Amino acid sequence: MGRRGPSRSQPASLAGPAGASGMDFPLLGLAVALTLLGLVMVASAGQPLGPGRLFLRQLVAALLGLALLLGLARLDHSRLLTYDGALLLVAVGLTLLTFVPALAPDGLWLELGPLSFQPTELLKLALIVFLAASLTRKRERGELERFTTGALPCYALWAVLSLIAVLQPDFALVVVYGAIVAFMLFMAGAPLRHLVGPALAALPLMGLLLWLAPYRRERLLAYLNPFADPQGSGYHVLQSLTALGSGGLLGRGLGAGREKWLYLPSAYNDFIVAVIGEEMGLLGTLLVVGLFVALGWRGWRIARRAPDAFGFLLASGITFALSFQAAINLGVAVGALPVTGLTLPFVSYGGSSLVVSLAMVGLLLSVARAGAERGPAPTPTVASLRAKGGTVGCHSTGPGGRGRHRRPLLPGLGAP
Amino acid sequence: MGVQTRLALAFGTLGALFLAVAVRLVEVQLVEHERWAARAEQITVRELVRALPRGRLYDRHGRLLALDVPAVSVALDNVNMTKPELLERLLQERLGLSAEEARRRVYRPKYFTWLARQLDPQVAEGLKQEAEALGIRGLLFLPGWKRAYPQGSLASNVLGFVGLDGQGLEGIELAFDDVLRGRPERRELVLGADGTVLEERVLEPGRPGADLYLTLDARIQRVAERAVRRGVERARAKGGFAVVLDPRTGEVLALAQDKIYDLNAFERSRPEERVNWAIARVFEPGSTFKPFALLAALEAGVVALDERVNGDSPVVIAGHPFRNAEQIDYGPVTPTEILQHSINTGMIRIALRLGEERLYAFLKKLGFGEETGIELPGEVAGWLPPLERWSKLEIGAIPIGQGVAVTGVQLAARYAALANGGRLVRPRIVARVVPPPDALHTPSAPGTERNASASPDDVGRGTPIASWPNLQALTRMLVAVVEDGTGVRAQIPGFAIAGKSGTGQKAVPGRGYVRGKYTSLFAGFFPADEPRWVILVVLDEPRAWPPYGGLHAAPVFKEIAEGIIELMHLRPTR
Numbered sequence: 001m002g003r004r005g006p007s008r009s010q011p012a013s014l015a016g017p018a019g020a021s022g023m024d025f026p027l028l029g030l031a032v033a034l035t036l037l038g039l040v041m042v043a044s045a046g047q048p049l050g051p052g053r054l055f056l057r058q059l060v061a062a063l064l065g066l067a068l069l070l071g072l073a074r075l076d077h078s079r080l081l082t083y084d085g086a087l088l089l090v091a092v093g094l095t096l097l098t099f100v101p102a103l104a105p106d107g108l109w110l111e112l113g114p115l116s117f118q119p120t121e122l123l124k125l126a127l128i129v130f131l132a133a134s135l136t137r138k139r140e141r142g143e144l145e146r147f148t149t150g151a152l153p154c155y156a157l158w159a160v161l162s163l164i165a166v167l168q169p170d171f172a173l174v175v176v177y178g179a180i181v182a183f184m185l186f187m188a189g190a191p192l193r194h195l196v197g198p199a200l201a202a203l204p205l206m207g208l209l210l211w212l213a214p215y216r217r218e219r220l221l222a223y224l225n226p227f228a229d230p231q232g233s234g235y236h237v238l239q240s241l242t243a244l245g246s247g248g249l250l251g252r253g254l255g256a257g258r259e260k261w262l263y264l265p266s267a268y269n270d271f272i273v274a275v276i277g278e279e280m281g282l283l284g285t286l287l288v289v290g291l292f293v294a295l296g297w298r299g300w301r302i303a304r305r306a307p308d309a310f311g312f313l314l315a316s317g318i319t320f321a322l323s324f325q326a327a328i329n330l331g332v333a334v335g336a337l338p339v340t341g342l343t344l345p346f347v348s349y350g351g352s353s354l355v356v357s358l359a360m361v362g363l364l365l366s367v368a369r370a371g372a373e374r375g376p377a378p379t380p381t382v383a384s385l386r387a388k389g390g391t392v393g394c395h396s397t398g399p400g401g402r403g404r405h406r407r408p409l410l411p412g413l414g415a416p
Numbered sequence: 417m418g419v420q421t422r423l424a425l426a427f428g429t430l431g432a433l434f435l436a437v438a439v440r441l442v443e444v445q446l447v448e449h450e451r452w453a454a455r456a457e458q459i460t461v462r463e464l465v466r467a468l469p470r471g472r473l474y475d476r477h478g479r480l481l482a483l484d485v486p487a488v489s490v491a492l493d494n495v496n497m498t499k500p501e502l503l504e505r506l507l508q509e510r511l512g513l514s515a516e517e518a519r520r521r522v523y524r525p526k527y528f529t530w531l532a533r534q535l536d537p538q539v540a541e542g543l544k545q546e547a548e549a550l551g552i553r554g555l556l557f558l559p560g561w562k563r564a565y566p567q568g569s570l571a572s573n574v575l576g577f578v579g580l581d582g583q584g585l586e587g588i589e590l591a592f593d594d595v596l597r598g599r600p601e602r603r604e605l606v607l608g609a610d611g612t613v614l615e616e617r618v619l620e621p622g623r624p625g626a627d628l629y630l631t632l633d634a635r636i637q638r639v640a641e642r643a644v645r646r647g648v649e650r651a652r653a654k655g656g657f658a659v660v661l662d663p664r665t666g667e668v669l670a671l672a673q674d675k676i677y678d679l680n681a682f683e684r685s686r687p688e689e690r691v692n693w694a695i696a697r698v699f700e701p702g703s704t705f706k707p708f709a710l711l712a713a714l715e716a717g718v719v720a721l722d723e724r725v726n727g728d729s730p731v732v733i734a735g736h737p738f739r740n741a742e743q744i745d746y747g748p749v750t751p752t753e754i755l756q757h758s759i760n761t762g763m764i765r766i767a768l769r770l771g772e773e774r775l776y777a778f779l780k781k782l783g784f785g786e787e788t789g790i791e792l793p794g795e796v797a798g799w800l801p802p803l804e805r806w807s808k809l810e811i812g813a814i815p816i817g818q819g820v821a822v823t824g825v826q827l828a829a830r831y832a833a834l835a836n837g838g839r840l841v842r843p844r845i846v847a848r849v850v851p852p853p854d855a856l857h858t859p860s861a862p863g864t865e866r867n868a869s870a871s872p873d874d875v876g877r878g879t880p881i882a883s884w885p886n887l888q889a890l891t892r893m894l895v896a897v898v899e900d901g902t903g904v905r906a907q908i909p910g911f912a913i914a915g916k917s918g919t920g921q922k923a924v925p926g927r928g929y930v931r932g933k934y935t936s937l938f939a940g941f942f943p944a945d946e947p948r949w950v951i952l953v954v955l956d957e958p959r960a961w962p963p964y965g966g967l968h969a970a971p972v973f974k975e976i977a978e979g980i981i982e983l984m985h986l987r988p989t990r
Contacts, residue, residue: 048608048610048612183426186422186426187419187422187423187426189419189422238455241444241452242452242455242456242459243456244441244444244445244452245444245445245448245449245451245452245453245455245456246449246452246453246455246456247445248445248446248449248453249445249446249449258456258460258606258608258614259456259460261460261607261608261609261610261612261614262608262609262610263459263460263608263609277441277444277445281445282441282442282445282446285441285445286438286441289434289437289438289441292434293431293434296427296430296431296434297427300423300427303423304420304423312419316423316426319427320426320427320430323427323430323434324430326434327430327433327434327437330434330437331433331436331437334437334440334441334444335440335444336436336437336440
């Protein structure tokens, strides 16, 4: 299956608008556009909670996130190869701190003085960085070919993180983590049987988890028939569809939405696209979809031109995570998926999510810059990866396994 | 499978997801737009109806007789209420409901239960605050209006009242309901789930009702009500009423009766109190009818003013003897003496000269047996038997006011024709309608008035009922009645008063005349040389004996006339 053999190499002249500075301005523009749209819509959707309250917090997060984005864009992404394990440990540690009631009264937000943030957002990023680094190393050592050294350790990590997520409880994270792990294994070139087999085995387990918690069961049933209980579980979806549908082509006008006035739960959060649809109509919602598609396309492009395997995995993982979460969120809003509680990256209210999303874009820009400077590495193929040997597990951070200096990903293929 | 392929596959899948979302968005937002918009309307839009005040009632001089005051009705949403035990107690304490009643209203499987209608706004506010303090939810406070009658029972038979739903149920309130009633304002509110008003739109601008100025004079009404009540007491009558009207215009100045009720507590009124006796009940006019028969004879020229007619009792027609009161033989008498002493036989002998046709034609011309058209509900026509149904006896009975039935307003209006030079006037009770200032919707300036009752030529329609000399002569005769006749008890020193007493027999359906049941009457007008007030007094079934109108009704007439003289600061004319 699939195409084997030498892959296309991209001519340097197609490096695109990432010009002399190496900055991918279209991507930066997309991220800024989504953030601005989010600020406007949070201001609008937050009206019932008092003018400006949510907006100001979101604005602070946006500024913080943009600063972080610009900082990370200047960073050499490969330096993360040194810190991926530490980053993951910190993120997991912070997440575990949410189980200390004094630090996190509601179990999701860690409250440190005036700041409060959601460590699971950071954990998403840390997971991507770690997987990208770890899988790069595995690929170099040829460990991906064997299930026990390739995919299994990653599944184990997923299991641990999922356990934390279920205890939080935030079931959606189990899905997000799983998707990230599966996607990155897939991208790294793990044999398909390592992906399909465990997925089939995990299905009954997932079903059980789903069924055990009554609220999840209700959400699922509500998804199957929202009109069965319009005041109860189906309420979210019905209100979301009402908001979207009543918006029509052009919407009621910015700020003139009605459903956000406490009819639509989490209007400024999970269902912000419903507010966009009500106030800006189909044009507004298609704009959101278009921006995410463009973002995905830009991320894909950056991944393809990544200068090294780590950059490739990092860029594609980040792009996937952002796009996946957006797709799920939009799917929920239009009633095509059961209610998950996933936010719309950049747009939904939530400082942690916004800061992390912008940081992700910062890393994407970093990879893009490196790709523009050094030119794209010829895309690694599974066949070429098979030449490598060695066994280092996902969790292994032994001194010998760390790439402190950059090495050419594939023999004989250097930067032009 | 190459990495490029994997990348394309993964992002292709994501792209497909986004495409699916976009397609679904088009479906929801364009194809199903109408349906979802309708649902949004249903959820967020509420129609609000705000009642606007009913028009006010004034007397002819602008004295307030009825007005709407703000009131709040309280209802309960039983399904969504909280703390029913506290609510039960609150209803007992604040609204004075019995424990049982409070319990009954609180525990109902309904979304809407009335707790109190038309409360004083302050009482409602107190209830609201206490309920909020106690954390009781589910109370609904609905602002509205309550009809108030500042004069209490005054003219209750004329004004009528308004039901809880704002509908006029009796009297003027009923007859002019469509004029008085305000048009409610209909507004559309877009509400947030917490009740925040997001948008507001007037669907239909409301309008307060038009004000009504009545022809009534509240002071004369008050005088007349008191006089009637005292007359009823003196005569130990079952009831009584009086009509005062202006003979020049037909404007009713007072419609007084003894059976009245507090309009502010109309729910405690009795049926006989709610009847307007002067327009909804008939009686035999008795001798107060004689002036009309005599006028017909004078007009026909069958009797001269100085002619003497046999006044001995009885006159036998078709075997039936018609007698004078107390069977007195008066000998030859002039028409003036016939009226002065109310001599039945003399009157009948003149009527026999006149004949049935001419008598009937004259009475018909005066409009007896027909409704006057006064703007009040429940008017009855009275009864003048059509000529073809007259037996031999009608020519004897009708001239002395038997075998005919009239209403008070009808009789008073015919006396007005005697007083005003022969013009038939339609009695009227509404002087004018004043629409609310509403510059937006009516081009006319605020305060413009329109006449409620038709055109001016409605006053004094047609030709005079009689010649001026005959009317003058009749007035002199009626003055003689008061100066030296059965009407002496209506005398007021310094004023020329024209009047005629009457004692009607009461007929009971199916039994004919009943012994011992009479109607005691007095009708007249003053000042005789330039009449401005017609007054009719009717006392029903006086138990004092004899039941003569000159004895019982004349003093009531006098009291009312004296009251008017005082109110109008009239100077004695002689």
